[in-house]
Amino acid sequence: MATRVALAGYGYWGPNLARNIGQVERAELAGIFDPDPGKRELAAKRHPxxxxxxxxxxxxxxxxxxxxxxxxxxxxxxxxxxxxxxAGLDILVEKPLALSVEDAFRLTLLADDLERVLMVGHTYEYNPAVEKIRVLLETGTLGAVFYGYTQRLNLGRIRDDIDAWWNLAPHDISIFNFLFQASPIRVWGQGSHHLNPALADVVFATLEYPGNILAHIHVSWLDPSKERKMTLVGAEKMVVFDDMDADARLRIYDKKAIPSESPDQYGLYHTKLHAGDILIPQLPMTEPLFAECRHFVHCVETRERPRSDGRGGVRVVQALEAVSRSIANGGGPVELESLPFPAAGLRDLR
Structure with a gap:
């Protein structure tokens, strides 16, 4: 029997979700709700x-x-x-899970208590390029990670309910958390607003992860160029994920700096630079949003914890909230506390 999925919201992102849910085997897009009559009319035309x-x-x-x-x-x-x-439903919630750590944490505990699936729409965790980078990290191909940075820029889409940081950065925080299998321990942020005094249009943030790994995030909806790009620098190799490059979304650079182990005759240490080949791996053509929806249906059927579960959603909200506090305090560091999660209610087979 197909899993009967309802969709709440048929605005900007809802049609994409509806299309992908309808393509998942063993799933049925059984209902669409939106309070706007015009959007309901559009949904009825597209999904008879x-x-x-x-x-x-x-x-x-x-x-x-x-x-x-x-x-x-x-x-x-x-x-x-x-x-x-x-009401007894398993749920997939678009990012961010909530607008406060308190609410996100409460939802996660509630889902555990009720033994319901709670999944968050961190779509990039299902992107084949990001999954490939995770494999490179697990196998040690990149060596120890030094730092990474992302750029998520465009002219628009400008929101009036949340700022650019809360709108765009959940993607990048979830990517870094997924790749490093850790949460930031300290963050700094600076932002500015030019269109609406209450909402930042551009934010520069730095997240420190365990192991002295720095991750820098630049988000803006007030930029001349559309960029969706991440660079990760390791001791052995470096990678660039450019989501706007259809021909080479992922490039693996055989580049590194090799410090000398002993000084020369003058007592100086020298660093050698190595530049080898660039590898462009072939990646599956699976649409990340489809993979996300398919994973959600799988978890509903099997009662497994999703990859991007409520705990991951809370950790992303925690980093979002901490950077917002840093911005409000002039860019000073904000420490992130460890979150006291109990054992999960669903099987964790990740």
Whole structure:
């Protein structure tokens, strides 16, 4: 029997989710809810075989639906997610999971208590290029990681509900957390607002990870060029992931600096530079959002913990919140405390 999935929200991102849910084997896009009549009309035209719902209460019917995907405005995520979990539904919540660590943590504990699947839409964790970089790290191909940095820039899409940091940076924080299998221990941030005095348009943030790894994130929706790029520098090799380069999304550079082990006759230490080949690996053509939706349905069926589960969502929100505090305090460092998660309610087979 197919997993019956409902979708809450048919705005900017909802149509993409609807398309991908409908393509997942063993899944049925069984319902679409949006409070806007115009969006409901559009959903009905595009998905003639799917029930279009005008009531949020209908969407919470666990006799009619097995799971719910929430693609509503960020400020509603915590409330809608809690109501869906209480109604007995497994849920996939678009990023960020919530707008505070307190709300995100509470949702995660609630999902554990109810033994429901709680997954967060950190789509880049399902990107074949990011998965490949994770393999390179696990096998030691890159050597010890020195630092990394990302650029997520464009002219638009400008939001009026959350700032550029909360809108764009969840992607990059989730990527770094996934790659390093760790959370930041300290962050710094600076941001500026030019269009709306309440919302930052551009943010520069630095995250320190265990092992003296620095990760720098630059986000802006007020930039002349669209960039979705990450560079990671290791002791043995370096990688560049450029999501805008359809021909070579991932490049592995055989480049490194080799410090001398002993001084020369003058007592000076020298560093040799090595520059070898550039490898462009062949990557699967799977759309990351499809892989995310497929993984969600798999977890609903098997009761496994998702890769991007509630715990991962809390850790991302924690870093977002800490950088916001740093910006408000003039860019000073903010320490991140360890989060006291209990044992998971679902099987952790990751």
């Amino acid at each position: 075989g799917t029930a279009v719902l005008s009531s949020w209460e209908e969407t919470l019917d666990s006799q009619r639906f097995d799971a719910l995907v929430i693609a509503a405005p960020a400020e509603t995520h915590a409330r809608l997610a809690e109501e869906a979990l209480q």
